[in-house]
Amino acid sequence: MIIIGELINGMYKAVTRAIADRDEVLIHHLAEDQVKAGASILDVNVGPFSNDPMSDMRWLIETIQKTVDVPLSLDSTKIEVIEECLKITKKRAVVNSTNADIERMDRIFGLAKKHNAQVIGLAVDKSGVPDSREKRVELGAVIINKALEYGLSIDDIYLDPIAMPINVAQAQGIEVLETIREFRMICAPAPKIVIGLSNVSQGAKKRSLLNRTYLVMAIASGLTCAILDPLDKDLVDAMIAAELIANKNIYCDSFLDAYRKK
Amino acid sequence: MAIELIKEKYTGPINTVEIGAGQGMVKLGGETALPFLFREGDMPNKPLIALEVQDCEPSDWADPVRDAFGDAVKDPVKWAKKCVSEFGAKILCVRLQSAHPDFGNGSIDASVERLKAIAKEVKVPLIVIGCGDDDKDNELLPKASQAMKGSNCLFGIATQANYKTLTATCLADGHSIIADSPIDVNIAKQLNILMADMGFDQKRIVMHPTTTSLGYGMEYVYSIMERARLAAFIGDASLAMPFILFVGQETWKVKEAKEFGEKQGINWEIATAAAMVQAGADIQVLRHPRSAVSITKYIDKLMER
Incomplete structure (x- = not known):
């Protein structure tokens, strides 16, 4: 399972403040703690309140790269910001x-090819988030085809079926799980499949419980990557156990330690 | 249309373990694909064959094996020298059998002295195995380990029930360790983790998945080895150790090998070892020198790319 650590995000007030104050210490802690807890990629997002996303993203990336040596997921809707960030990431980045949408794919895949980056492809288009698995799979196939057209490898594409908040779109929970199953059959080898896990519990109570339950169900469906909070130990324990039961790893009595030592 | 072979891509290499110091030093492991699939990955170190000697006359060995060494089996140093000079062994496995309560219950100091004498006379890396009695080994192996300090030996055998003494002593004296698991990949993984928890470098562990002879469930050992190796290749560091197998010990105790003449016995040992090479064995300890010579040629042939 590939864990993309989600905590360096301007949605969190402390991060917004750290960005505004250029407080490197907090960002260093967040980066180091997430990597220590098992994140192999760190998501970087300045959040919706940034007045200058370009310079804020650049500062975040430079700050993170001073202390950890993992690939970064450049989380921005602005293509010009992504382009600038791709120039300064030391490790192979994930866009x-x-x-x-054809227009955005053309620009993003073009950039990814040029900078040898990986890409997360969301199963969503101009008409919004699909409400059925069929539409999601169709959009997934469109993304894969376009990526291949640009000469990217399937290994470098993460398809995201768009997990929805349980308290807003309860029926979508199962649709997303079924989409994960079908994404695996879009091509061979199967693409990587990712979800933004915390979305599931957005605005709900008992978020950690909802997150880890959904993660286990998604792993059973074939999820290979998640953007999540790696510091939620119960969540990561559940993930390790689910992968074990899914026969992804060989059991031993110290299976939690064994996984974390990998 | 040309048929394109499907090639597996793996991420995790098998660890490379060095045994011995100086010129004769050998390397085990380092594979990045299943055995001899050179188009999928590399096999930087060829599988090795060690000959076994004991620190006392082997009272329970089959006649064809004893006869192959003649009178040398009565003198461990002569025996060891013969293995190297006459049969070209590049590595020896010394079993300190004399200390075992059922094999003379000899003194620990005498056993260690014989080991030192062998090490002094032959300049090849050594695998050193205890007598097999836990209590005796927990006294014997620390002394043997200290005596061999600096020689970078491969010591064995650590089991899930008895690994702490050996692990601590090898850690102190700079040796590698054989970790044993009774045809059980779960225990193999667990033992590797337990030893790592004591601060022992996982990259100095060689796994013994248990050995059996042709005709006695060898296929099961094969499947366990393959499973562990595939897990290692996709990134499970706690199973990324080279394998050692004691093929000589196992084959020469089955009746098909020891009761139908020397030729059949040798063939039995060769057939078992040949299969285990394909299963991923990095080093095999054999008993009959002619088997060792034949299987070494076979490996050399397989290593031609």
């Missing part, structure tokens, strides 16, 4: 994200 977060494109949707299935």
Whole structure:
């Protein structure tokens, strides 16, 4: 399972403040703690309140890269910001994200090819988030085809079926799980499949419980990557157990330690 | 249309373990694909064959194996020298059998002295195995380990029930360790983790998945080895150790090998070892020198790319 750590995000007040004050210490802590807890990629998002996303993103990336040596997921809707960030990332970056609109795909995949980056492709287009698995799979296929057209490898594409908040779109929970199953059959080898896990519990109570339950169900459906809070130990424990039961790892009595030592 | 072969892509290499110091030093492991699939990955170190000697005359060995060494089996140093000079062994496995309560219950100091004498006379890396009695080994192996300090030996055998003494002593004296698991990949993984928890470098562990002879469930060992190896290749560091197998010990105790003449016995040992090479064995300890010579040629042939 690939964990993309979600905590460096301007949605969190502390991060917004750190960005405004250029407080490196907090960002260093968040980066180091997430990597220590198992994140192999860190998401970087300045949040919706940034007055200057370009310079804020650049500062975040430079700050993170001073202390950890992992790939970064460049989480921005602005293509010009992504382009600038791709020039300064030391490790192979993940562009977060494109949707299935031709125009955006052309620009994002073009950039990814040029900078040797990976891409998260959201199963969503101009008409919004699909409400059925069929539409999601169709958009997934469109994204894969376009990526291949640009000469990207399937290994470098993460398809995201768009997990929806349980308290707003309860029926979508199962649709997304079924989409994960069908994404695996879009091509061979199967693409990577990712969800933004915390979305599921957005605005709900008992968020940690909802997150880890959904993660386990999604792993059973074939999820290979998640953007999540790696510091939620119960969540990561559940993930390790689910992967074990899914026969992704060999059991031993110390299976939690064994996974974390990997 | 040309048929394109499907090639697996793996991420995790098998660890490389060095045994011995100086010129004769050998390397085990380092594979990045299943055995001999050179188009999928590399096999930087060829599988090795060690000959086994004991620190006392082997009272329970089959006649064809004893006869192959003649009178040398009565003198461990002569025996060891013969393995190297006459049969070209590049690595020896010394089993300190004399200390075992059922094999003379000899003194620990005498056993260690014989090990030192062998090490002094032969300049090849050594695998050193205890007598097999836990209590005795927990006294014997620390002394043997200290005596061999600096020689970078491969010591064995650590089991899930008895690994702490050996692990601590090898850690102190700079040796590698054989970790044993009774045809059980879960225990193999667990033992590797337990030893790592004591601060022992996982990259100095060689796994013994248990050995059996042709005709006695060898296929099961094969499947366990393959499973562990595939897990290692996709990134499970706690199973990324080279394998050692004691093929000589296992084959020469089955009746098909020891009761139908020397030729059949040798063939039995060769057939078992040949299968285990394909299963991913990085080093095999054999008993009959002619088997060792034949299987070494076979490996050399397989290593031609």
